[in-house]
Amino acid sequence: MNRYALSSDTELTVLLTQGDEIAFTEIYNRYSRKLMAMGYNYAKDSTLAEEIVQEVFIQLWEKRQQVKISTLSAYLATAIKFSVFRIIQRKRRQEAIAQEHYTKEEVVHDDERIYAKFLEEYVNGITEELPEKCRLVFHYSRNLHMTNKEISKELNIAEKTVEAHLTKAIKNVRKGLEGLGISTILINTFIKYF
Template structure:
């Protein structure tokens, strides 16, 4: 019978790769409270800190066979730092989006907030497209130009315009697939 609490981090990691759930439980128990404290010291939100740490452990378990960790303690600490940064970035972005909404006498509905957040999310995806693809997408969707008009303006073939639009829409679909699923779940919980 293995006494997991006496094993080193390296030994636990080796067992984790072999899908040993008890090794994972030991890692979880060994680092949970330390990581919560670290995350809480930055977020000052208990729920956010717990969610961050839970996501990190979920990632460790689901990626156990592909991640290579030299130092478990350093890996988890770095993961908390990056996750806190991501949390703060998303929180600031959401605050910014809410601040940009027109002030109305009536309270904002959840639908408006979600629509504005979705619009910002889509804009972020579009901005990461390759330059020509991004320009063609903006001409098509923001300016309402036809593929033929875009082709003439940019001096390229109409088929090239269509290919770039297809690529842009495919990228949006792939990125929104998970987001819309998550948004649907969140809306049901609210």
């Protein structure tokens, strides 16, 4: 067994950013089958699933110095979902052209709903990795729409602590979304209204 097979995901990610091809191969060997299963689960087409996985790994290698990866498995899983989303989006547009009664406006709204749902699920995945108190503060603020003062009373912590937890959570969410290549304007809008 080579030393790469014993390396952690974090170690492999660092080596990947340095252009280590063996580390990249190890990542591929470690995750390609899982990602194929995930791609098939979403796309329901084995050939398409294989294409999606290949595309994800090509992008991973080509953008190895630009992407910010905190958790490799989560990054790859999200990349698969994002690729599937793009395919669904493309298919919906093609179907809309074929169906006269299916208006362009409806297609746009459908795409926006799918994209918003994808971002919401992705952000939930990021926040699940936060420390418990930080995760709770973010949940109370964004999902239950509680004020900092209300959260402070609920969790029996100072308002300044609530603000610190929110800042940390938003910073993590922003970093995760930037890793997907999403524009700063869209990230700011999403965080504001999430």
